[in-house]
Amino acid sequence: MKKMAIVLAAGQGKRMKSKLYKVLHQVCGKPMVSHVLDTVHKALIQRSVVIVGHGAEAVQRVLGQTVEYALQEQQLGTGHAVMQAKSLLGDEDGVTIVICGDTPLVSTATVEAMIALHLQQGAAATILTAQLDIPAGYGRIIRGADHGVLRIVEHKDCTPTELSVQEINTGTYCFDNRKLFQALSQITNDNNQGEYYLTDVIGILKQEGHTVAAYLVEDSGEAIGVNDRVALGEAERLMRLRINKNHQINGVTLIDAANTYIDADVTIGSDTIIYPGSILRGQTSVGEDCIIGPATELLNTVVGNGTTIRQTVTDGAEVGEQCQVGPYAFLRPGTKLGNHVKIGDFVEIKNTVIGENSKVPHLSYVGDAIVGSHVNIGCGAITANYDGYNKSKTEIGDNVFVGSNSNLIAPLKIGSGAYIVAGSTITQDVADNDVAIARERQVNKQGYAEKLRSRARAKKDRETE
Numbered sequence: 001m002k003k004m005a006i007v008l009a010a011g012q013g014k015r016m017k018s019k020l021y022k023v024l025h026q027v028c029g030k031p032m033v034s035h036v037l038d039t040v041h042k043a044l045i046q047r048s049v050v051i052v053g054h055g056a057e058a059v060q061r062v063l064g065q066t067v068e069y070a071l072q073e074q075q076l077g078t079g080h081a082v083m084q085a086k087s088l089l090g091d092e093d094g095v096t097i098v099i100c101g102d103t104p105l106v107s108t109a110t111v112e113a114m115i116a117l118h119l120q121q122g123a124a125a126t127i128l129t130a131q132l133d134i135p136a137g138y139g140r141i142i143r144g145a146d147h148g149v150l151r152i153v154e155h156k157d158c159t160p161t162e163l164s165v166q167e168i169n170t171g172t173y174c175f176d177n178r179k180l181f182q183a184l185s186q187i188t189n190d191n192n193q194g195e196y197y198l199t200d201v202i203g204i205l206k207q208e209g210h211t212v213a214a215y216l217v218e219d220s221g222e223a224i225g226v227n228d229r230v231a232l233g234e235a236e237r238l239m240r241l242r243i244n245k246n247h248q249i250n251g252v253t254l255i256d257a258a259n260t261y262i263d264a265d266v267t268i269g270s271d272t273i274i275y276p277g278s279i280l281r282g283q284t285s286v287g288e289d290c291i292i293g294p295a296t297e298l299l300n301t302v303v304g305n306g307t308t309i310r311q312t313v314t315d316g317a318e319v320g321e322q323c324q325v326g327p328y329a330f331l332r333p334g335t336k337l338g339n340h341v342k343i344g345d346f347v348e349i350k351n352t353v354i355g356e357n358s359k360v361p362h363l364s365y366v367g368d369a370i371v372g373s374h375v376n377i378g379c380g381a382i383t384a385n386y387d388g389y390n391k392s393k394t395e396i397g398d399n400v401f402v403g404s405n406s407n408l409i410a411p412l413k414i415g416s417g418a419y420i421v422a423g424s425t426i427t428q429d430v431a432d433n434d435v436a437i438a439r440e441r442q443v444n445k446q447g448y449a450e451k452l453r454s455r456a457r458a459k460k461d462r463e464t465e
């Protein structure tokens with residue numbers, strides 16, 4: 001049995017009031033249409049055709065070569081949209097799932113259950129329906145005396161009685177592929193919106209004597225169709241709960257799941273604890289036994305097992321095992337921390353590799369550097385890697401001690417075992433095991449303090465007279 005899918009993604013989404021095409025709006029860090037395709041692919045569907053129109057190029061850029069495309073030049077309705085797949089799929093035998101690109105919460109389990117019911121009933125069409133307290137905006141499922149589905153009526157075409165129906169069309173269907181295209185050729189745009197409705201196919205198939213089934217989704221949250229930002233916010237909330245619950249089931253402790261924001265593709269190992277206000281974004285992966293947060297934002301970051309990251313922002317960083325990061329650190333792209341590294345408070349690291357057991361405990365900037373293992377970079381020490389035009393590299397060997405408040409002016413090499421005296425401004429390379437001191441020698445003036453004070457007092461007295 002061949003399984004195909006048609007994903008409707010050609011609409012502009014006027015009600016979003018956005019420069020971005022509707023199906024590209026993100027839910028938990030992933031475009032809605034990508035969520036839909038993930039669901040479709042997990043249901044082992046062999047061919048997927050995405051109908052594109054508004055923002056076709058942008059949608060194709062996001063989805064790439066994993067799917068086929070059909071262009072709907074003018075958006076004349078959902079039925080017209082599906083018709084655009086005819087040249088690609090029209091001659092196939094099998095079942096075709098039609099799903100909207102703006103329903104990101106439909107789950108794979110639900111799609112599979114719908115297909116199973118469809119095959120079991122030998123139906124021409126099976127509609128995924130939901131029972132909603134507030135059905136406004138959705139197409140209504142109209143059933144006959146025998147409770148069988150007769151047709152779908154769009155909200156804008158409903159009579160007052162039809163409006164009171166709470167069973168709605170989620171916009172996901174399973175069709176016998178040939179019957180779908182045969183019925184589509186009969187639809188018209190004779191309705192309140194002047195559009196070719198896909199939903200009219202249901203009434204046509206029923207009238208022709210085919211079996212039309214309905215699969216009522218268990219969790220009505222899956223039904224949400226995102227037409228505006230209010231629905232987008234609701235979809236985000238529901239998806240977040242789903243993602244968080246999955247992590248909890250997999251052994252992750254979320255201290256406050258309602259205030260933990262984890263993107264769809266993030267992975268987290270068991271026995272990791274996430275404190276409130278943390279945001280794990282993009283392709284982030286956190287190991288086991290970690291402590292993340294509170295208020296920590298990890299973007300495209302890899303974190304090894306047993307690491308603690310508190311009140312910190314990271315972007316494109318790799319953090320080793322058993323590291324301590326924060327509070328209040330900033331790890332920028334190209335940061336690679338070995339195992340057992342400590343990055344302390346108010347430290348910024350950029351495009352820098354730091355070896356095992358090294359420490360940058362407080363108030364430092366380290367950029368464009370390669371730092372060996374067992375290095376200590378003292379409080380306030382920085383790399384000066386930028387001359388206003390060029391970025392230069394700093395290389396620091398193993399077991400180096402960089403004293404507090406040192407300025408390392410790149411390009412610079414500091415050999416292993418070297419010792420930089422606190423407060424130095426280092427402009428020349430330092431050989432292995434050398435001590436470098438680059439600061440003014442201290443002068444003490446005996447008893448001079450009282451003289452300074454009386455001079456200052458006199459100045460103040462003169463000015464307040």
Ligand code: UD1
Pocket residue numbers: 008009010011012022023051053072074075076077078079080081100101102103137138139140152154168169170171196197198199224225226227
């Ligand atoms: C549609 C259904 C409605 C259902 C609801 C579920 C129809 C006529 N109505 O209504 O019964 O309850 O979804 O969310 O099908 N699109 C195109 N080309 C077009 C028009 C739309 O590709 O010409 C795409 C849109 O990008 C969108 C999807 O189809 O992803 C649904 O279109 P939309 O206008 O949002 O339909 P609804 O009014 O929500």
Ligand code: CA
Pocket residue numbers: 100102225226227
């Ligand atoms: Ca919609």
